[in-house]
Amino acid sequence: MNVGMLLSRVRVEEKLLLEAFRRQGVEVTLIDDRELVFDLQNGPAWRRFDVIVERCINHSRALYSLEMLNAWGVSTVNTAEVANVCGNKFSTTRALISHEVPTPRTMVAYTPESALRAIEEIGYPAVLKPAVGSWGRLISKVNDREAAEAVLEHKTILGSYHHSIFYIQEYIDKPQRDIRTFVVGDETICGIYRASEHWITNTARGGHASNCPITPEIDALSRAAAHAVGGGVVAIDILERPDGQLLVNEVNYTMEFRNSIDTTGCNIPARVVDYIVAVGEGRS
Numbered sequence: 001m002n003v004g005m006l007l008s009r010v011r012v013e014e015k016l017l018l019e020a021f022r023r024q025g026v027e028v029t030l031i032d033d034r035e036l037v038f039d040l041q042n043g044p045a046w047r048r049f050d051v052i053v054e055r056c057i058n059h060s061r062a063l064y065s066l067e068m069l070n071a072w073g074v075s076t077v078n079t080a081e082v083a084n085v086c087g088n089k090f091s092t093t094r095a096l097i098s099h100e101v102p103t104p105r106t107m108v109a110y111t112p113e114s115a116l117r118a119i120e121e122i123g124y125p126a127v128l129k130p131a132v133g134s135w136g137r138l139i140s141k142v143n144d145r146e147a148a149e150a151v152l153e154h155k156t157i158l159g160s161y162h163h164s165i166f167y168i169q170e171y172i173d174k175p176q177r178d179i180r181t182f183v184v185g186d187e188t189i190c191g192i193y194r195a196s197e198h199w200i201t202n203t204a205r206g207g208h209a210s211n212c213p214i215t216p217e218i219d220a221l222s223r224a225a226a227h228a229v230g231g232g233v234v235a236i237d238i239l240e241r242p243d244g245q246l247l248v249n250e251v252n253y254t255m256e257f258r259n260s261i262d263t264t265g266c267n268i269p270a271r272v273v274d275y276i277v278a279v280g281e282g283r284s
Contacts (some may be wrong), residue, residue: 001280004049006031006065008057012258013269017053020273028053033061043072051075051280055254059087059132062254077276078232078253085229086253089167090131092229099228101221102247104239105170112152115166119148125171128155130163141171141199172239172247177201179212179238179246182257182268183226184275188219190266192259209263221246229253233272 003021005028007014021028029049033056039045046052052069054076056062066080078086085091096103105122109115119126119142128140128151142148155163178201181191191212194201201207212218222236225248235255239247257268 001026001050001277002029002048003027003276003280004029004031004052005055006033006036006052006062007055008033008061013256014055016258016261016269017055017273020267020269023270024273024277026273026277033058033065036065038065038068040068043068046072046074049074051077051276053077053276054083057254059083063087075279075282077279078234079230082230082232082234082253086234086251088131089129089250090165092251095228096225096248096251099224101224101228102245104172104247104249107168109166109168110164112149112156112166115152115168116145116148118166118168120145122168122170124148127169127171128152129167129169131165131167139200171199172249173242174201174239175242177240178249179218179240180260181212181214181218181222181236181238182255182260182266183222183234183236184271185231185233185278186223186226188214188222189268189271190214190260190264191218191222192263209259211264217246221248225251233275 003026007030018028046069052074054062054066063080063083066076066083069076070080085095090108093103093106107118107122109118125141125143128142130138140151142151176197177193177195179191180194182189191214192209193212194207194209196207225236226234229251235252236248237250239249261268
């Protein structure tokens with residue numbers, strides 16, 4: 001089998017995946033996106049790969065690469081469709097809603113004035129996020145009108161594309177934790193709680209990970225969310241309301257898992273590699 005791994009640099013996750021491939025006797029060709037040049041008229045050259053694993057840090061590089069590879073008939077994990085939906089919070093929310101997966105109430109506005117009306121309709125506190133972003137960065141919780149006006153003014157002055165669309169969600173008063181589950185194919189293989197005294201619980205922002213047992217409800221919700229965005233290998237972020245209702249907040253398509261292997265006792269890279277090999281063999 002001829003496997004390629006498209007990456008930005010070899011992080012811990014990539015080393016773990018490469019070791020899992022080695023244990024299966026599969027050699028992997030590393031494709032550094034910093035040195036990559038695509039000849040758009042020479043797609044057949046890429047068909048030497050049975051499957052390419054996407055592990056880019058940069059969303060745009062991942063999206064453009066996957067779109068070209070899929071157009072040329074190259075199998076990828078994940079697909080361009082999944083990357084496109086998961087890489088934009090608006091698209092993710094739309095996909096979840098269209099598949100009747102419960103998610104926080106969300107509004108989108110285009111001007112500071114209309115965004116302020118949307119925030120006040122949702123009610124304080126409310127959460128503002130960039131439509132494209134990761135690791136809990138540039139997320140704001142606004143507790144009153146003055147805070148909302150200040151954040152909206154800052155976004156307007158920043159002026160970048162990411163701040164020109166106002167993506168507004170209701171604030172979920174979760175129990176100082178959220179849930180991240182890992183879905184490979186059609187199976188929820190494991191999950192973690194991410195706990196923090198801060199309202200942002202991402203482990204990249206200091207959240208503490210512990211094992212989350214996969215209940216039938218968490219399993220069904222995780223698989224439904226994965227199906228909504230197109231399937232593959234994804235991580236699902238789930239919020240708990242005070243009454244116990246579970247809501248899918250986001251779906252991640254180039255998931256990090258280094259802190260979740262020992263925590264859950266699940267060999268995540270081995271499970272991911274099993275799935276990739278199946279895709280390369282046409283069995284998925």
